Amino acid sequence: MPMTMTLRPAAELRGFHDAGHGFDVFGLHPPTLRRTLALGGRLCDRYFRTRSHGAENIPADGPAILVANHGGALPIDAALVVLDVDRATGRIVRPIADRFIPALPLISTWFARTGAVVGTRANVAHLLGRGELIAIWPEGAAGIAKPARDRYQMRTWQVGHAELAIRHRAPVIPVAILGSEEAWPVLGRIRAFHRFGAPFLPLPALPFPLPIRHAIHYGAPIALHDGLGPGAADDPCVIAHAASRVRLALAALLADARQTRAGRLW
Amino acid sequence: MNVLVTGATTPWGRAVVEHLLAAPQVGHVLAVGAEHVGTGLPSDGPRFHYAQADLTRPRAVRDLLYGPARSCGIDRVLHGALHRAAGDRGDRIHAINVEATRLLVQGCVRQPEIRRFVLRSGGEVYAPRADEPNLIDEDHALVFDPGAPQWLRDRVEADLLTCAQIASPDLAICVLRCAEVLGPGTGSQLWDYLGSRVCLRPLGFDPMINVLSVDDALDAVVHALRSDARGVFNIPGFDTLPLSGLIALAGRRDVAVPGPLLAPLYRLRTRTVGFEFRYDLNLGRFHTGGILDGERARAALGYQPRHPARCLAAALAA
Numbered sequence: 001m002p003m004t005m006t007l008r009p010a011a012e013l014r015g016f017h018d019a020g021h022g023f024d025v026f027g028l029h030p031p032t033l034r035r036t037l038a039l040g041g042r043l044c045d046r047y048f049r050t051r052s053h054g055a056e057n058i059p060a061d062g063p064a065i066l067v068a069n070h071g072g073a074l075p076i077d078a079a080l081v082v083l084d085v086d087r088a089t090g091r092i093v094r095p096i097a098d099r100f101i102p103a104l105p106l107i108s109t110w111f112a113r114t115g116a117v118v119g120t121r122a123n124v125a126h127l128l129g130r131g132e133l134i135a136i137w138p139e140g141a142a143g144i145a146k147p148a149r150d151r152y153q154m155r156t157w158q159v160g161h162a163e164l165a166i167r168h169r170a171p172v173i174p175v176a177i178l179g180s181e182e183a184w185p186v187l188g189r190i191r192a193f194h195r196f197g198a199p200f201l202p203l204p205a206l207p208f209p210l211p212i213r214h215a216i217h218y219g220a221p222i223a224l225h226d227g228l229g230p231g232a233a234d235d236p237c238v239i240a241h242a243a244s245r246v247r248l249a250l251a252a253l254l255a256d257a258r259q260t261r262a263g264r265l266w
Numbered sequence: 267m268n269v270l271v272t273g274a275t276t277p278w279g280r281a282v283v284e285h286l287l288a289a290p291q292v293g294h295v296l297a298v299g300a301e302h303v304g305t306g307l308p309s310d311g312p313r314f315h316y317a318q319a320d321l322t323r324p325r326a327v328r329d330l331l332y333g334p335a336r337s338c339g340i341d342r343v344l345h346g347a348l349h350r351a352a353g354d355r356g357d358r359i360h361a362i363n364v365e366a367t368r369l370l371v372q373g374c375v376r377q378p379e380i381r382r383f384v385l386r387s388g389g390e391v392y393a394p395r396a397d398e399p400n401l402i403d404e405d406h407a408l409v410f411d412p413g414a415p416q417w418l419r420d421r422v423e424a425d426l427l428t429c430a431q432i433a434s435p436d437l438a439i440c441v442l443r444c445a446e447v448l449g450p451g452t453g454s455q456l457w458d459y460l461g462s463r464v465c466l467r468p469l470g471f472d473p474m475i476n477v478l479s480v481d482d483a484l485d486a487v488v489h490a491l492r493s494d495a496r497g498v499f500n501i502p503g504f505d506t507l508p509l510s511g512l513i514a515l516a517g518r519r520d521v522a523v524p525g526p527l528l529a530p531l532y533r534l535r536t537r538t539v540g541f542e543f544r545y546d547l548n549l550g551r552f553h554t555g556g557i558l559d560g561e562r563a564r565a566a567l568g569y570q571p572r573h574p575a576r577c578l579a580a581a582l583a584a
Contacts, residue, residue, distance in 0.1 A: 019474075019506035020574065021515075025557050026400050027474045027508065099397035102554045105470025105525075112474075122401040122559060 014061075015092045015132055026123065027112030028092070036114050037086060040079050047211050048179060050080055053257075054218035055088035063128040063170035064221070066093065066135040067161050067246050069154060069254060070143025071181030073204040081135055081175060082115065084216050094127050094134045098141050100198050119160070128168040135175075136161045138243070145189050145202035151181035152254050154247060162224055162242035167233035171221035174250040176257045179214030215261060219253040222246060267382075268294040269491060270330075270340045272321060272370065273347030275299035277451030278480075280306050282344065285484040287313060291492060296338045298330065298347075321347065321366035322358075331377045342491050343374050346386035348421060350453030352544050353536065355416040363420035368427050375434045384490045385441045386483075387425040389500065389558050390418060392443070394550020400474070401559045404443070404498045415547055429498060438494045440567075442486055444501040445478040445558050452480070458543040460516040466532070468525040472510045473555025478503030481573035486563070495566040500558035504571035509552065525553070 019025045044050050058064065068081060078095045085093045096119040102108045117123050119136070127134055137143055142156040165172045189200040224242040225232075232238045269286055273279040274297030286292045287308070297307055297316045304316035317334045319326045345367060349359045367385065374380045393407045409422050425441060432439045446456050456477065459465060478486075478501065486501040513520040523531065532545040550556070563569040 020504060021507035021511055023474065023507060023511070025474060025476075025506050027472075027555075102399045103396040105468075108554075109470065109472045118397070118399055120398045120400065122403045122406075126401050126559065 014090045017130060025126075026094075026115075026117045027109070028094075028115045029113040032110075032113040033092070033115055036110075037083050040083055041087075044080055044083055044214075048076075048080070048183070048214040049211075050084065050179075050214040050216060052084050052088060052216050052218075055084070057173055057218040057220055058085060058089050058091065058133070059171060059173075059221065060089065060091075062131050063168055064133050065128075065161055065165050065170050065172045066133065066175050066218075067172050067250060068135065068137055068175035068177050069152065069181070069250060070137040070139040071146055071151060071177075072209065073145060073184040073186050073202045075137075075144065076183065076209060077177045077180035078116075078135065078137070080177065080180070080214060080216060085133070091133045094132055096124065096134055096136045100141075104198075124164055125168070128164060128170055136164075138247075141199050145186040145200065146181065147188075148182075148185050152178075152258065154251065157243060157247050159239050159243035162246060163233050163239045165224045166228055166238070166242060169225045171223050172246050173221050174219035174246060174253050176217040176219070176250060176253040177214070178217070178254075178257050178261055179212045182210070183212040183214070184209040213262065215257060217253055217257040219249055222249060267292055267342050267491060268296070268339045270296045270298060270335050270338075270343045270380075272298045272343075272345045272366075274307060274316070275301050275304055276347075276350070277449070278346060278447070278453075278483075281480055281484060282346070282487060283307055283314070285488065286491075289488055294338045294340070296334055296340055321370055322361040324369055327366075327369040327373045331373045331380070335377070336379060339379070341379055342382040342384070343370070343380055344384045344386065344487060344491060345370055348424065348453075349417075350451075352415065352417040352453075352455065352542050352547055359416065360420055364423045364427070367424040371428050371431050371439070375431055375437050378436065381436070381438060382491060382494065383428075383431075383437055383439045384487065385425065385428045385439075386487065387428075387441050387443045388421060389443050389445050389556070390547070391422045391425050392556065394554060394556055396550075396554045399554040399556060402500070402556045403559045404500055404562055415544065417544075418547060432496055438496050440490045440493070440496060441498045442490055442501050442563075443498060443558065444483055444486065445476045445503045447480055447483045448477040448503075449480045453542075455543050455548055456512070458541050459548070460513065460518055461541065462535070462543075463518060464521055465513045465516075465518045466521050466523045466528055467509050467513070468528060468552055469522040471525070471553045472508045473551060473553060474506055474557055475509050475512055475551065475555060476502050476506045476557045477512070478571070479505075479573040482571045485572070486567070486569045489563075489567040489569045493567050497562075497566070499563040499567060499569075500560050501563055501569065502558040502560040502571060504574045506557055509555075528552075 017024050082093045095116045097116040138158045185205040187203045187205050286295050308314050319330045349362045374383045393409045510520050529545040
């Protein structure tokens with residue numbers, strides 16, 4: 001389905017928990033999110049021509065975890081998922097950001113106002129506890145700035161999302177994002193760059209991303225907690241097994257999506 | 267319940283005494299202060315008594331706990347007598363903050379009639395970390411930086427030595443780590459910060475700040491005194507808003523300045539005008555913020571913030 005529906009007004013944003021002054025405790029500000037989505041929506045429709053498939057797999061309410069592949073010099077894929085879920089369901093997605101983000105001037109504030117939350121245990125537990133929809137990229141910062149030969153290959157795979165899903169009994173929805181790993185190729189990483197705590201600085205091959213056609217595919221929800229007791233979230237073997245289930249599901253979804261893909265540029 | 271309140275001659279202490287005397291479940295209030303006369307406190311009567319004591323001296327603490335406290339039938343102690351001026355330092359200040367807390371909590375452990383000890387600590391004891399912002403639960407790392415100002419190190423030490431006695435079988439100890447109380451005379455750094463017509467904040471950062479109204483802080487104290495729950499509890503306030511929003515609410519002008527300039531600018535302000543606000547004490551929260559997670563206090567003490575600081579900020583604006 002093409003992403004050309006109109007944006008919902010700020011008042012209709014579902015899942016916003018006002019802490020009393022128009023912001024939630026993490027700093028989300030619906031009017032800022034609205035403006036950002038309105039601006040990003042045009043770019044998404046006209047430049048990346050993003051298409052969405054399987055959004056009906058996203059639960060209408062309750063805690064849920066979107067788990068997606070990561071790529072590109074900057075996290076454009078995260079922005080596309082936030083926009084797409086908003087258009088398809090009206091739910092606010094809380095992208096889980098890396099721990100160096102809060103140290104970045106301006107970016108930290110903008111991320112917070114648009115819903116991103118740093119992935120600490122207390123933060124994520126709070127979000128899932130109040131039934132929010134979160135999005136995690138288990139490849140982490142290593143997913144960003146992947147070499148072109150590694151596109152759509154999940155080399156690193158953190159397991160925290162599986163623990164969270166089991167502990168909070170939240171379904172996991174694999175999300176395959178096509179396009180983001182090709183749109184902005186990266187020449188390499190400047191590892192000596194550790195300013196603000198960033199693990200590296202990606203060195204993009206181009207000053208701007210290519211107009212690659214994007215597609216977002218949502219897979220069937222996986223209930224990792226089914227048949228598991230409350231103590232299972234502390235068992236490293238259970239967590240590792242659950243995380244590999246998600247990885248395999250996402251890899252299969254990516255493979256299917258790439259086979260049915262129309263074309264990269266046209 | 268009969269309550270002993272330390273630091274009773276401070277504005278916060280007076281508010282606590284008034285609040286406790288208005289609470290129907292409180293029988294007797296024994297107010298303790300360093301001064302000979304309890305200025306601003308009610309006169310001694312059937313439900314109220316004032317006692318002068320230097321809590322930094324072991325003999326004075328013993329005399330207090332086995333003298334006036336015993337004769338008033340005190341079974342609960344609220345300790346909140348920490349030095350407020352952030353710029354002051356030295357052995358005497360350390361004795362007021364740390365030694366007095368140590369002597370009092372150890373004395374209460376030994377005094378058989380006292381069943382409850384509540385320490386009013388603060389959220390400033392948590393180490394602000396850029397990689398762990400937003401919600402701060404009770405297990406968050408504390409400030410153990412030897413280079414931290416004495417004001418902060420003393421608070422962490424007082425908090426921890428009280429925590430060290432939590433396993434005491436006969437005394438139910440509760441440590442309240444309160445969000446900053448936005449009110450005059452409370453030692454609030456933010457209140458002092460907002461007292462200036464122009465408030466400087468770090469360029470590129472606008473962290474979320476939570477402030478506690480005096481009314482909610484008093485409610486939390488009464489909940490803690492009434493309960494027998496042991497442990498550490500975060501006490502957040504009703505209002506959570508960006509720093510820029512708080513500045514606007516107070517009617518002040520918000521000016522963003524590159525971060526490295528802020529400490530020297532505020533140091534200059536302290537030296538020339540004499541304000542208490544120290545940027546080095548607030549650097550962490552002015553960059554990455556940090557909101558106390560009050561879930562444990564809600565579940566165990568029944569505390570829920572209800573009073574917005576909006577009116578206080580409006581008073582400050584006026």
